[in-house]
Amino acid sequence: MNLNKITERGKSLFLAYDQGIEHGPKDFKGKNISPSYILDIAKKGKFSGVILQKGVAEKYYKRQVPLILKLNGKTSLVKGDPLSLQNCSVKEAVKLGAKAVGYTIYIGSKHEAQMLKEFGEIEELAHNKYRIPVIAWVYPRGKGVKVNSDAIAYAARVGLESGADIVKVKYTRKFEKVVDFAGECKVVCAGGSKKRDKDVLVECKNVVDSGAIGMAIGRNIWQSKHPLKVAKALRSIIFNNKSVKDSMKLLK
Ligand code: FBP
Numbered sequence: 741m742n743l744n745k746i747t748e749r750g751k752s753l754f755l756a757y758d759q760g761i762e763h764g765p766k767d768f769k770g771k772n773i774s775p776s777y778i779l780d781i782a783k784k785g786k787f788s789g790v791i792l793q794k795g796v797a798e799k800y801y802k803r804q805v806p807l808i809l810k811l812n813g814k815t816s817l818v819k820g821d822p823l824s825l826q827n828c829s830v831k832e833a834v835k836l837g838a839k840a841v842g843y844t845i846y847i848g849s850k851h852e853a854q855m856l857k858e859f860g861e862i863e864e865l866a867h868n869k870y871r872i873p874v875i876a877w878v879y880p881r882g883k884g885v886k887v888n889s890d891a892i893a894y895a896a897r898v899g900l901e902s903g904a905d906i907v908k909v910k911y912t913r914k915f916e917k918v919v920d921f922a923g924e925c926k927v928v929c930a931g932g933s934k935k936r937d938k939d940v941l942v943e944c945k946n947v948v949d950s951g952a953i954g955m956a957i958g959r960n961i962w963q964s965k966h967p968l969k970v971a972k973a974l975r976s977i978i979f980n981n982k983s984v985k986d987s988m989k990l991l992k
Contacts, residue, residue, distance in 0.1 A: 775796045846881045915952065
């Protein structure tokens with residue numbers, strides 16, 4: 741599948757903003773409650789794509805940057821093994837202007853079969869009918885699941901075997917193994933909860949040096965006091981192969 745619309749020279753920096761449904765108010769404060777603020781960051785920060793749920797896309801998206809529409813989502817209010825089912829069709833995503841679609845699969849959940857099945861149907865439709873790429877968020881989660889580098893490598897492999905063009909996984913220091921297991925499926929890494937800028941850059945460098953194509957990051961951008969500087973520093977690592985030390989200079 742052609743990834744040209746959501747990559748630049750084979751690399752990507754995506755801005756994730758689906759935390760409104762996934763996490764709720766605890767992640768938001770002040771300006772970042774507004775999707776308009778985020779879309780402005782996406783444009784000024786030269787992101788390769790912005791990740792939205794359909795409601796936000798419908799009301800705020802004005803083709804600022806390529807749209808990646810998340811086709812499923814769940815709230816954090818339900819406890820126990822996660823199940824996240826489709827809430828938007830590929831057809832609707834394309835109508836909203838999506839250049840790719842995304843879907844989360846929680847491997848290790850007792851409900852994983854439902855998500856794997858649904859993802860398979862989405863992948864076939866997206867590839868064969870709409871000719872757009874599919875990004876799988878694959879997160880090991882559920883009672884008894886231990887999240888370590890093996891579990892994350894397993895997640896990457898599930899992305900490959902399920903037909904994803906890009907798999908989005910959580911960070912681990914052993915990222916090379918993750919990329920190895922993904923094979924021809926491209927890998928991007930999530931940012932996780934807010935941390936020091938330097939730590940984000942160190943993780944990004946490790947991810948890219950391990951062979952991943954970039955990051956799909958949210959909170960560490962739009963919870964930052966200087967989102968555009970962090971974006972610029974990340975871009976310098978991902979697209980210009982800069983060192984952490986050099987990228988840090990862009991934060992000043
Ligand atoms: P962050 O960079 O903010 O972690 O966003 C990445 C992401 O995958 C989002 O797309 C999604 O909303 C969220 O993390 C899921 O978080 P959690 O792992 O807590 O369910």
